Amino acid sequence: MVRKSKRLNVVQSRAQYANGDFANSEQSRSSRELLETHELEDNEDHLTERDDNLDNMTGDGKAVDKRGAHSLPAVWNMPDGARIVVKCNNLGQPIGDEGGVLGKFLGTIARLGGYCPLDKKDWRNVKKDGGADTILQCVQTKFLYPAKCDKWILKTIGRDWRKFKAGLKKEFFNAKKKRKALYKLCPEYVDNDQWRELVNYWKSKEGRAVSEKNKISRASVKTSHTASTKSYARWAEDLRQDDPEKKQPHRAKVYLATHRKKDEERNKHVADLADLEKLIHNEPELAQSDHGKVAWKGDALHTILGEEKTGQVHGMGLLPVPNQVYGRLPRYLKNINMTTTNGSSHAGESDVMEEIAKLKRRIEEQDQRIEEQDQIIEGFRNQDEVCGLIKIAMLILFLTLT
DSSP states (O other): OOOOOEEEEEEEOOOSSOOHHHHHOSOGGGOTTOOEEEEEEEOHHHHSOOOOOOTTOOSSSSOOOOOOSOOOHHHHTOOTTEEEEOEEOTTSOEEHHHHHHHHHHHHHHHTOTTTSOTTOSSHHHHHTTTHHHHHHHHHHTTEEOOGGGHHHHHHHHHHHHHHHHHHHHHHHOOTTSOHHHHHTTOOTTSOHHHHHHHHHHHHSHHHHHHHHHHHHHHHTOOOOOOSTTOOHHHHHHHHHHHSTTOOOOOHHHHHHHHHOOSSHHHHHTOHHHHHHHHHHHHOGGGGOOTTSOSOOTTSHHHHHHOSOOTTOOTTSOSSOOHHHHHOOOOGGGTTOOOOOTTSOOOTTHHHHHHHHHHHHHHHHHHHHHHHHHHHHHHHHHHHHHHHHHHHHHHHHHHHHHO
């Protein structure tokens, strides 16, 4: 099957980041930073991410089909100064075909030991001592994107870095083998010293404990991403473009689009999918985005899937956090059950909470200003008292001398 080629927006630019107007404009040619526009063919030979073929590992280390870690040669080999322009949504997630290429490119960086060493136990250690800045500088040589996309980029590479390590362990590691035998299985595309440290960690007591913990955590996952390499953000943007009113789709609609199979018989056996479709049919207001909100506590997806893990939001992909999506609830209102007059939840509830929080912050700021003014006035009073004491001392001294 021949894949349809895609035209990507590639520019020559000296800017570090794309400003908001440039990144989200349909007519990017109007940008002052844009010097020259090119077109890059997105075809299967050049822009399809090529995973290292680890499937031929026999288990005893005999025959392994090893490939280099580099892929996406059309991106890596672009002329100096040429950069792919990536648009982002309001949450800082890349969208469009260019966003898809960026995601694949980040996967190649995650597998390069020079940028993402495998001997680090934690992704946070990789980002320390300028590691994050070095990674972002590499990405910026090939892509022009808004600054708010930095967090998504680092989070994506961190996820792919962990996946890469997990893939290596699955294909090459055998707990029954001795370290020396495992050292010899180092793939050609992995630094030998990093591989030895990685094997030592897998064999250690700490490494085994973490592995068991991760297995338990993985077993508790209710749903998985079934949209191939296409992110939720890109799916949502495509659905928005298909909508006559260009409205942002509710996350439940995106969830259905990414989990529904072509085979209707298979869909009947997916409990969450069937329950979600039934709920939306009976209560369509739980999956509407008329008020500009695409997610809230008690909406259709939240009702079906339940509470999220700490710091995560169902059906929104990487980066968004509950406070960002649902709105921050002030501490003094956390134990108060707020509903509309008819007792139902409302999509704008979090907006009201945010407005209340803003008013509280303004009051606190005003109180702080009043306190500072009182301190200034008190300082003047203290100065007056000091001056009075000086005058009395001088008078006593004068009377003594006379």
